[in-house]
Amino acid sequence: MFEIFGIPSQALFGQLLIGLINGSFYALLSLGLAVIFGMLNIINFTHGAQYMLGAFCAFFLLQYAGLGYWTALIVAPLAVGIFGMIIERLFLQWLYKLDHLYGLLLTFGLGLIIEGVFRNYFGSSGLPYRVPESLQGGQNLGFMFLPNYRAWVIVFSLFVCLATWFLIERTRLGAYLRAATENPTLVRAFGINVPRMITLTYGFGVGLAALAGVMAAPIYNVSPQMGADLIIVVFAVVVIGGMGSIMGAIVTGFGLGVVEGLTKVFFPEASNTVIFIIMAIVLLVRPAGLFGRGA
Amino acid sequence: MLDATRTPLLAVENLQAWYGESHILHGVDFEVHAGEVVTLLGRNGAGKTTTLKSVMGIVGNRTGSIRFEGKETINLPSNHIARLGIAFCPEERGIFASLDVKENLLLPPEVKPGGLPLEQIFELFPNLRERLGSSQGTKLSGGEQQMLAIGRILRTGARLLLLDEPTEGLAPVIIQQIGRTIRTLKQQGFTILLVEQNFRFASTVADRYYVMEHGRIIDRLANSELESKLDKLHEYLGV
Numbered sequence: 453m454f455e456i457f458g459i460p461s462q463a464l465f466g467q468l469l470i471g472l473i474n475g476s477f478y479a480l481l482s483l484g485l486a487v488i489f490g491m492l493n494i495i496n497f498t499h500g501a502q503y504m505l506g507a508f509c510a511f512f513l514l515q516y517a518g519l520g521y522w523t524a525l526i527v528a529p530l531a532v533g534i535f536g537m538i539i540e541r542l543f544l545q546w547l548y549k550l551d552h553l554y555g556l557l558l559t560f561g562l563g564l565i566i567e568g569v570f571r572n573y574f575g576s577s578g579l580p581y582r583v584p585e586s587l588q589g590g591q592n593l594g595f596m597f598l599p600n601y602r603a604w605v606i607v608f609s610l611f612v613c614l615a616t617w618f619l620i621e622r623t624r625l626g627a628y629l630r631a632a633t634e635n636p637t638l639v640r641a642f643g644i645n646v647p648r649m650i651t652l653t654y655g656f657g658v659g660l661a662a663l664a665g666v667m668a669a670p671i672y673n674v675s676p677q678m679g680a681d682l683i684i685v686v687f688a689v690v691v692i693g694g695m696g697s698i699m700g701a702i703v704t705g706f707g708l709g710v711v712e713g714l715t716k717v718f719f720p721e722a723s724n725t726v727i728f729i730i731m732a733i734v735l736l737v738r739p740a741g742l743f744g745r746g747a
Numbered sequence: 748m749l750d751a752t753r754t755p756l757l758a759v760e761n762l763q764a765w766y767g768e769s770h771i772l773h774g775v776d777f778e779v780h781a782g783e784v785v786t787l788l789g790r791n792g793a794g795k796t797t798t799l800k801s802v803m804g805i806v807g808n809r810t811g812s813i814r815f816e817g818k819e820t821i822n823l824p825s826n827h828i829a830r831l832g833i834a835f836c837p838e839e840r841g842i843f844a845s846l847d848v849k850e851n852l853l854l855p856p857e858v859k860p861g862g863l864p865l866e867q868i869f870e871l872f873p874n875l876r877e878r879l880g881s882s883q884g885t886k887l888s889g890g891e892q893q894m895l896a897i898g899r900i901l902r903t904g905a906r907l908l909l910l911d912e913p914t915e916g917l918a919p920v921i922i923q924q925i926g927r928t929i930r931t932l933k934q935q936g937f938t939i940l941l942v943e944q945n946f947r948f949a950s951t952v953a954d955r956y957y958v959m960e961h962g963r964i965i966d967r968l969a970n971s972e973l974e975s976k977l978d979k980l981h982e983y984l985g986v
Contacts, residue, residue, distance in 0.1 A: 642903070
């Protein structure tokens with residue numbers, strides 16, 4: 453045990469770890485929002501509910517089908533992603549040509565409905581979900597204790613984020629997506645089924661939220677309002693990073709998680725507001741966000 | 748060139764089109780035969796671009812008949828029309844800023860076999876080869892962007908090319924290069940429907956012309972009639 457700036461290393465690195473964990477979820481969620489906004493021009497306020505659905509999906513799989521964490525990690529994002537695609541076909545597709553406000557209201561309302569239904573059946577106390585057997589325990593790194601599951605969450609989130617970035621910025625499919633974000637009419641006139649691509653993109657963004665939900669289940673309790681608590685901060689992250697920027701969402705997600713964690717160590721009173729203070733400053737200095745392209 | 752007994756590659760009959768409330772095309776009729784270069788002439792706002800966009804299926808509200816290789820396309824979405832072998836090069840060129848030059852060039856998927864290999868596209872547009880490493884497609888000069896916009900649709904195997912004012916705003920030397928390209932493409936059997944304001948340029952590449960005014964075809968002429976009808980053309984085009 454040693455001290456840095458008069459703070460015991462356990463406390464400092466412990467908060468840093470919590471910051472990275474939170475940052476992982478901020479990054480995954482704001483990445484999904486960025487992908488959806490880029491392609492659909494819709495600010496997906498159902499995102500928090502979809503994250504919660506991912507966690508509940510994992511819970512149901514374990515409870516009623518006996519299928520554990522690893523299965524849930526694949527099945528939950530697929531199931532919630534498909535649910536998202538149904539929402540896109542039923543509701544969102546009619547809103548693309550309207551003002552952002554309509555999409556925002558619709559997705560916000562859907563989120564409230566979904567969360568309300570779950571609160572009605574499951575209360576708000578939260579249901580436990582166990583860390584998978586293979587990731588129980590932890591490592592003593594000397595300066596701190598690192599639970600295996602938390603290390604996994606950070607590494608795997610980072611991997612998913614970078615894989616998504618690669619898919620969008622470096623592959624042919626990603627080129628279609630970027631081009632369709634700029635000029636969907638022309639991309640469609642090249643023979644690409646843009647409406648189907650939009651549906652799949654929404655499903656993918658929603659799937660990312662559900663994936664984050666599954667990963668969060670063993671750390672936080674599975675509860676109907678788990679998404680609502682998180683999503684406000686995530687929207688601040690998106691605003692700071694710049695709406696629609698992929699790398700911006702990833703970097704600001706992790707970065708702000710760490711900033712929040714460090715604030716808890718050095719000035720705990722500000723830890724709940726620091727992200728919003730940063731958001732206010734960024735909005736004043738760079739209204740398009742740190743990584744945004746123009747206003 | 749005109750052979751009434753052959754089925755035209757593209758046959759447009761009584762085409763009407765609207766943008767929102769405004770009625771742009773009021774019954775357009777024309778046809779294009781395989782291997783021809785046909786030019787739509789007319790003043791600004793005559794409906795030339797809207798005609799091209801209707802053929803491509805980009806104008807949502809259209810009625811009448813557009814048959815490609817005998818197949819009716821008036822109700823097809825543009826991605827299906829593209830798959831039949833029609834490609835569009837828009838007036839504003841449509842180069843994507845978030846894609847680099849190579850990605851722009853490779854963006855349109857192959858819709859039919861028989862597209863030009865990249866080597867041949869670079870022979871037509873040597874500048875493109877040099878610019879392949881460039882970062883952003885929109886950082887190219889106007890002429891290079893136009894070459895990129897034409898080059899990328901040659902790869903796809905589409906046999907009917909719709910070119911909307913490919914010479915607009917370009918330097919004479921680039922216009923000549925685009926003229927040479929169009930003649931080469933014609934030799935290779937491409938069919939081209941061209942929209943032009945510059946009929947001096949059009950006369951160096953086209954076989955036939957249709958003149959449009961107020962959303963209708965008001966005259967048609969072959970390249971050989973151009974000299975004798977020059978006065979009338981000046982009147983049509985207001986030049």
